[in-house]
Amino acid sequence: MTSRVAFLFPGQGSQAVGMGADVFASSPAARRVFAAADDALGFSLSDLCFNGPEETLRDTINAQPAIVTVSLAYLAALQEALSPEQSSWSSPLKPAFVAGHSVGEWSALPVAGALDLKETLLAVRERGRLMEHEGKVCPGGMSAVIAMDEEPLGQICQEATEQALAEITGQPTHPGQGRVIIANYNAPGQIVISGEKRALELAGELAKTRGAKRVIPLAVSGAFHSPVMQPAVEGLSKTLAELELRDATIPVIANISGAPLSNASALRQELTQQVASSVQWVKTIQYLAESGVTTFLEIGPGQALAGMVKRIAKGLTVMNVGKVEEVSKVAAQLREQGIVN
Incomplete structure (x- = not known):
């Protein structure tokens, strides 16, 4: 070896x-x-x-x-x-x-x-x-968030999830519905978030307003490494x-x-x-x-x-x-x- x-x-x-x-x-x-x-x-x-x-x-x-x-x-x-x-x-x-x-x-x-x-x-x-x-049953995606630390980004995902779940009428029909999390801790300053479409959009908007340098949607067919x-x-x-x-x-x-x-x-x-x-x-x-x-x-x-x-x-x-x-x-x-x- x-x-x-x-x-x-x-x-x-x-x-x-x-x-x-x-x-x-x-x-x-x-x-x-x-x-x-x-x-x-x-x-x-x-x-x-x-x-x-x-x-x-x-x-x-x-x-x-x-x-x-x-x-x-x-x-x-x-x-x-x-x-x-x-x-x-x-x-x-x-x-x-x-x-x-x-x-x-x-x-x-x-x-x-x-x-x-x-x-x-x-x-x-x-x-x-x-x-x-x-990915077809519960449409979502992933986005790379550049130049934001994991702690504030984790808080953003939690807030986006709470807001997305509050917008759902009745009970969620899928375990990933309204949810977004940090999916990939790739490197310092390069973290990927993943989740259901509305929750991911909300998290991306919040990240931009709170100092992320860029939020880049990834070309994937679903919200991998998330509750989806x-x-x-x-x-x-x-x-x-x-x-x-x-x-x-x-x-x-x-x-x-x-x-x-x-x-x-x-x-x-x-x-x-x-x-x-x-x-x-x-x-x-x-x-x-x-x-x-x-x-x-x-x-x-x-x-x-x-x-x-x-x-x-x-x-x-x-x-x-x-x-x-x-x-x-x-x-x-x-x-x-x-x-x-």
Whole structure:
């Protein structure tokens, strides 16, 4: 195990048409990941990743398994570049910890030895379906709030919820109706709020009047990591009950707590509750840094997590593996630093 290294996997919003096409063309290990995904899901997810259309790829039911597949394809290519004959998810480079942002936590499971690839992708697609459904039943969204501390923003969410609930005639018909909360503690000065449409609008207006630099609506299909997703928790619980989840051989840092999990039952609880709970990304990176991790590999499409890491903690090395040229570049850097032979 390499005590200084952690793998990070991105979440929804990192998807883009064309992702993974370069590594598919160059890496046999990556091609095997895409082939396994297509076989598991019963349609060409790889074609959707490479060619779109964008609106279909953006659908939550497709975006989530697509991001997991592409992330793991790049990881497979990196391990293959380090050792073509003897590579696996965690060999030859075995991280001390793995973590993922929202659906990225699922990308971490095969690496941690907790779930195989096929079961991961089938469960993630069902997760996406459940979340997309709640987004239609109780319309809402998410907004990034820039340059506002969590305490005043939490108070704003509480006030917006109280006002939105007061506007409802009769009893709420959905557990997320009229509610908004802090959904993602991404980095200092970058917090995401999530909730039912009216509550989210009210919170955004209040944030602007009380000093937020910007309030940016996110291109998502629902109020993820908020009470709007509570019914999805129940559906996901049934899906997870059918999975052969194993104890992790590499600790997974939990989104809900920012603490490491290895026990299968604890992981099952985390994965079930996570869709309606806040993502504690600041705590995640702080825990890893305090545990001696100095090198972070963001593996998958986009570079959002790398930017967050740099804002949360100083003096850390962050590498991206989300393009084919980055695979050989990072492999060379790891060898130069003596992290792998």
